[in-house]
Amino acid sequence: MIPLNWYLILAAVLFLVGVLGFFLKRNIIALLLSVEIMLNAVNLTFVAFSSQHAQIRGQIFVFFVLVVAAAEAAVGLALVIAMFRNRESLNVDRSNLLKW
Amino acid sequence: MIQILFFLFAALAVGAAINVLVQKHVLYSSLSLIVMLTSISALFVLLQAEFLAVINVIVYAGAIMVLFVFVIMLLNLPADPSDEKETDRLRWLKFIGIPLGIFLLLLVGATVWNVGSAANTTQMPGTAEAIGQSMFTEYLLPFELTSLLILIALMGAVVFAKKDL
Helix, strand or coil: CCCHHHHHHHHHHHHHHHHHHHHHCCEHHHHHHHHHHHHHHHHHHHHHHHHHHCCCHHHHHHHHHHHHHHHHHHHHHHHHHHHHHHHCCCECCCCCCCCC | CHHHHHHHHHHHHHHHHHHHHHCCCHHHHHHHHHHHHHHHHHHHHHCCCHHHHHHHHHHHHHHHHHHHHHHHHHHCCCCCHHHHCCCHHHHHHHHHHHHHHHHHHHHHHHHHHCCCCCCCCCCCCCCHHHHHHHHCCCCHHHHHHHHHHHHHHHHHHHHHHCCCC
16 A cells, blocks of 8 residues: 555655746746646645545545636636737746736 | 556556657657547556546546547648747756756655555445436436536637638
């Protein structure tokens, strides 16, 4: 049997990779992909705890995270299309009109 | 045997996640993310969450990633190296951010290492029956509210992506 903390450490590593991607990449689609990595790391934590405590609730929560991820991807990609139409670029550093 | 499978899919997941960051073109990044999602699903199977493993492949790797790949191909992005060029401020921040991130990981790892590592003896397979039983009784209201969320996200996506509204 695999101990719980192996799963938790794996999830922490995946979350770190997602955070690094979010801060290092400049392409807005790469940022959305990094968010997906982070959401999956959290899902893995939920399922690991659910299996450890023999509770189904953690898996229900993963279901809702999945729904939110789908909504986020749909709205985010619509924003990407709108941004590309206006600026001809996906670099987040170039969309700085609201920056003071 | 299970340990071997765990390490195989864990290495695959971490490697694919790093490959998402390394790739220059986002199309290859998203294809690599599909590999990561599939190995996460395999880990779900090892945790006896079979229904979630199937749902993860169908919804995430099937629907969401297709949406990503579709948008990337629709925009027909040029592999422009000048877009990746970063300002001096960002390059400076990178050298602070990476050690801080690794420090955070070590902190989390040290904490997590002491979490009860007792092997779970109770078997609780996450079948569709068990999940459906809970979702349609105890979590019925949140389940219905997600339909509202999806509807609003759908309308928002149409509003944002439409050329002139």
